[in-house]
Amino acid sequence: MKKIFLLLICSLFILNCSKDDNSSSENIPSNANQILSFKIIDNANSFSGSINQSTKLITVFTSELDLSQTLTPEIEISENATISPSINTPRDFSDIVEYIVTAENGDETIYQVDVSSNDNKILSFSLSYNSTTYDATIDNISKTISLETLGLESYDSIVPDITISAMASISPSINEAQNFNEIVSYIVSSESGEEETYSLNITNTPFSNENKILSFQFIEDGITFDGVINHADLTIDIESYKNIINISPVITISDGASISPDSNDIQDFRLDKEYTVTSQSGSSNTYTVYTKGFLISSMNSAATTSDIVTKYYSKATPYIRCEHVDPTLPNSQLLLENDINSYVLNISDFSSSVGSTFGQTFTKFYIDLPDNIATANDYILRFKIDGILKAESDFTIDLLNENVPNIFSSDQPTYSYQDTLILTGENLTSGLRIATSNGSIYQYNASNVTLNAQATQLTIELNNNSNMFPSFYGDPPFNTAVMLFANGRYGETIWVTFE
Known part of the structure; x- marks a missing residue:
């Protein structure tokens, strides 16, 4: 009985001791301080890190991820441990970063995270020369760069414009000039060390030598x-x-x-x-x-005047000034035309000279307006050679062929100051214009001339303007144009000598 009691007491002692040991074990803080997993997630792409628990180095390889931006990784650590910086802290992974994991018992472990890019692509490629840029098409599957160029054969040293994946490197260098008329290839190395070789396919069209x-x-x-x-x-x-x-x-x-x-x-x-x-x-x-600029410059009442006059009776003889217009050339014609009528004109007193400034040929001559011309106010002068139009006037000519004044004769061939000039004819008008040697035109109207009732005789006293006569200046006699003139219209001209 005594033995049984002692045995019971011993059993109770052992049980109590066992309970004390378990309670002591549960109260010891954990020393676990590991990073168990490490991921970088961006745009639904997840990149898991490889963790070396011996060296405490976490290596992450990414693709098409901009490491210049801050990223927030997903990190799993030991239970009851803490991490610094916080799991929720964005980090710049362009360089190696560190995390400190602290166990429950305060033990610390430092992990280094090395994020590297696997990207090794050529993103853009272009050649610029002769003020033109040629952009390439890049096939990142076949690793080919294709572009079409013009005149590349004339350039043997060009620095291309190339962009590659971030953190990658390229050989030959981007800044190195190349002769792209030869075979050129580029090796792109990712940050992680993976290489890709790109070949160039250039289709060149040589520069043309045409210069016409x-x-x-x-x-x-x-x-x-x-x-x-x-x-x-x-x-x-x-x-x-x-x-x-x-x-x-x-x-x-x-x-x-x-x-x-x-x-x-x-x-x-x-x-x-x-x-x-x-x-x-x-x-x-x-x-x-x-x-050669053909030009009918002006139509004047006489050679000594420069006033442009475009209203005439038939039988008038205007003076024409031109450039390069020569009606004396073979197969040439000077024509007076409108939409209905065409008349070939006769010329007289043709002269020409060469301009000192531009070397053009100036021509001058009288034309005879035909007796049978139809009355119209829309005539123009045209000059043709072999039927091809060479010149036409930019002014229109108003011609009248009704009741045309006609001079038969003058009473004498030569006149001096204070003489009387008498013209005979038919349909004469009470107006005259005289183009004299001094380059002036003297006009006489009904108050200065006398016209008989039959309009067959016109008389004028030459006693008003002594300077009409060349002797006034001590000059020799001058062949002077005396022109019928009425209502702004010139008629027939008679030539007399003024002394």
Whole structure:
């Protein structure tokens, strides 16, 4: 009985001791301080780190992730441990970062996180030369760079414009000039050390050597004047009867070529002009443009006057001033025309001279307005060679062929100051104009002349203007035009000598 009691007491003692041991174990703080998992997540892409618990190094390889921005990783650590910086703290992983994991018992472990990019792509590629940029198409599957160029053969040293993946490197260097007429390839290495080789496929169209002016035109008032181009002599001959002083020509040149001066520049083509055409390859031709500007400048009542007069009776003999208009040339005609009628004109007293400034040929002559001309106020003068229009007047002419005054004769061939001049004829008018040697025109109307009732005799006393006579200046006698004039319209002219 005593033995049983002692045994019971011993059992109770052992049980109590066992309970004390378990309670002591549960109260000991944990020494666990590990990072158990590490992930970087961006745009639904997850990149898990490889954790070396011996070296405490976490290595993460990413792809198409901008490491220059701050990122918040997902981190799992030991139970009851803490981490600094906090799990929720964004970090810049462009360099190695550290985390301190502290166990429950205060033991610390420092982990280093090395995030590297696997990206090794060429993102863009272009070549720039001759003021032009050529952009490539990049196939990141086949690792090819394709582009089309023009005139690349003329350039053997070009620095390309290349962008690659962030943190990657490239060989040859981006800043290194290359001869892209030869085979060139690029090796792109990711930050993690993975390499990709890109090859270039360049399709080049050589620069053209063409440097010609293909057409040269003046377009004025809806009329086109075409130049005649001689490529052997590099000359362009062009004729126009419109404005040639302040115009810009219409020029076509070889494809890809350039021209100087620009065809839009306004030029004075009274002077010879040079245009230089430069091909894509850099060779050039200089053409000289020779312009002949046909011009019917004015219609005057007499050679000694410059007043433009456009109202005449038939049988009048106006004086015409022109540039390059020569009715004495073979197969040429001077015409008076409107939409209904056309008359070939006879000329007299033709003369020509060459201008000292622009070298144009000035011509002057009288024309005889025909007796049979139809009355109209819309005539223009036209000059043609071989039926081709070379010039036309920019003024219209008003002609009257009813009751036309007609001079038969003068009472004497020569007149001096204070003489009496008597004209006989039919339908004579009570008005005269006299174009004298001093370049003036003296007008006489009904108050100065006497006209008989039959309009067959006109009398004027030459006693008013002594300076009409060349002797007033000590000059020799002058062949003087005496013109019928009434109601602003010139009629027939008779020539007499003033002494």
